[in-house]
Amino acid sequence: MPDLTDRFADLAAEVDGMLLANPQHLRQRADRRSRTRVALVGAAATVAVAGVAVTPAILFDPPPPTPQVGIPVPTPTPTPTPSAAPTPDGGTPTALPPTTPPQGTSGPPRSPGRAASISIPLAAFFTPPPNTRKSETRVATANGEALPELCRDDMFTALDDEMIGRKAVRSLYKRPEDPADNVPHGTLYQTITAYTTGAAEQFMDEFATAAASCKSFQAGDIPTTMRTLPPPSYGDQAILLETDRPSLDIDGKPTDHRVTQRIVVVRVGDVVTVLNDSGWEGTSSIPALIDNFTHLAVTAINQWR
Template sequence: MRNQRRLQLATVGLAAVLTATGCTAAGPADAGGTGGGGGGGGMSAPVPSTSTAPATLPPLSARPVPDRAPTVIPVRAFMALPEEMRFGQIRVGTQFDRAVPPLCGGEFAAGRMAAATAAVVSAYQLRDEPSEGSLWPGVVYQTIRTYNGSGSAAFMRGLRADLASCTSFTRAGVPFRVRTAALSGVGDEALTIDLIQPQTDLPGNPIGGDQINRIVVIRVGDTVTILWDAPYENSSSKPAVVADFARRAVDTIHVWRS
């Protein structure tokens, strides 16, 4: 049975809105990591878990997204986990540089055309896991960023170009491989980024195999969302779970913008 460690969700302030106008540069928490654009200073504290999206989300909206990019990103813009997957608080405000993984450099930097950025973190449990004992919670971060003009498409082009030259790196002595693939049928365009490192036990001893954690980056009109299924107790992502998160995130953005 794995040792239980509860996620310590740091919170900043208490507000219904996660960010105000504009973006500011935010440096990485790790000196070897990414230069994150669009800091999330002054973002919200825990949002009550009773604030939910529909249990069964509607199909993707066919209604067009308005041309003007929002400069405020409300809590309701972020996906809410289904009730049975919640493990403690959901949609807790966090800083942008904690919500994306450091890669080779500044791949997730916002760029000049960004209008607003906000990020949250949620702990979750798997539906097919027991509710006590051996349960381990997963941790998913979500960033939402809005762009003026063609900024969102420009960000995606720049990200793909950066990732083409970022296939491996070493951080804190650990070698990482980066695997990128296009993701069809989600938003206007999307891609998956897998971070692959040697699998270890909790003390850090190699046990063979790979640990793989997935990021999904999706553009929905002038909005970009980044989902990071982060490692927790050396766990790997479950692709089907992350795919469900991606669909929910896109549906929720459509509802917000319509």
Template structure:
């Protein structure tokens, strides 16, 4: 061994001999203290980390979401994705029936139509004021006698204007001619009627009346079969929307039922105003004939009263 190495060993022995090793209790106590110190440092580190996390989340919540800038003008809005919610509640449209097909019951579907229906706002009842009043000079003092009965003469069994009637009302009105004595019997009698037709059917009623008169120029008188009554249309205008005027003509009969010379003539005028028709049928009184001037004047009174009511 060299001298240098021997001197180093000798110095190391001197240092070791001077240091006293601590006892086992001191060594254990020191180790426990160092362990507690490391645990405390770890706990502090964890607590600090938790506090920092909570503080950061509060700052984020307080700041709120960052506002989104609106899309530039002209940019179409995004279309939401399709959804099936509510499809079960949405009713399916009713299947349409093609023209010319038949329904399950085997009948062809009828197309809606306004033909034959009452006009909106049209009257459905006829009051007394719809009928005209006679002037005092022509009033026979009998008043109106409303009731059922024929409103037209017999025309070979035809019944013109009886279809599509909404309402009808008729009266019998005796009258006297101007200048007749107050105690004299009536000069004649009117059968005056007013009939409301369904929309557009009043014109058809007057057309049927014209046809019926033309188709029945002559017929036996029911109560005297050997006597013939004749009907013919007369020209007419200036009453209502349109009018039909015709006469009935039959020979005067004596007590034995034989012609006595001359004819008993009565006039019938039907006037249409819209969907309403008024008929003035002069029937005479005890074989009197119609006086045309009186009949025309009372026809105008009937039309004027009808218009006042309808207006």
């Protein structure tokens, strides 16, 4: 390995040419290094002692806290108290009571003695007997259609301010001897009206007076006469009316044939029912059938009440 040998030879020659320091010079350099080390250690100790002295002040005397910016809280608005009512003699006014309505109430109070409205069920109306029954039985009908036209428009509605419920139905019926598939013999309208206490009796009295003076009127364009018959013995009060008018031909013109139809008004307590037989294509009422229907109507109302 000639290269490595040559390099060691060069290094040896270079070292041989360097001058070595004398012993005295080496001792002075060592003393100077020792003094420098002692000075550095002393300075470090001084710094450590100062740090220990300052630390308690930092621990036990912290700087004042930075003020916190709070969130503003809205101030509740006080509820105004009711105004005081002045006294006639000028004395100390008395505070008015609160006007808040009691819990569970709504709407204006009812007048004293005024009954609440009622719903009249279908069971309160009579059903024609099976041998007279047709397909339509107790079909709900408008009140204006069910009540007959008489001398005045308000004869059946004059006391409606005291009415608390009204409902009307219609039933087709046949004669007992007619086949089941035969055309109806008539259409019977029944109206039930419930009144406040005592108003039903007042209605009957006023209606009887009005009916007694109603001898003739126009039912549409048809001249009609009316008479009062002895009433049936059903209910608390009853009025029986019979109208008479000419029958109409296919063109709507009067004929020599007369049509008589019955109207029965019966009171049962505070309830009034009206049975209005309007016939079927010019038929007249059958008194026995209408009497039977009236009896059944009063029975149904009594069972309902």
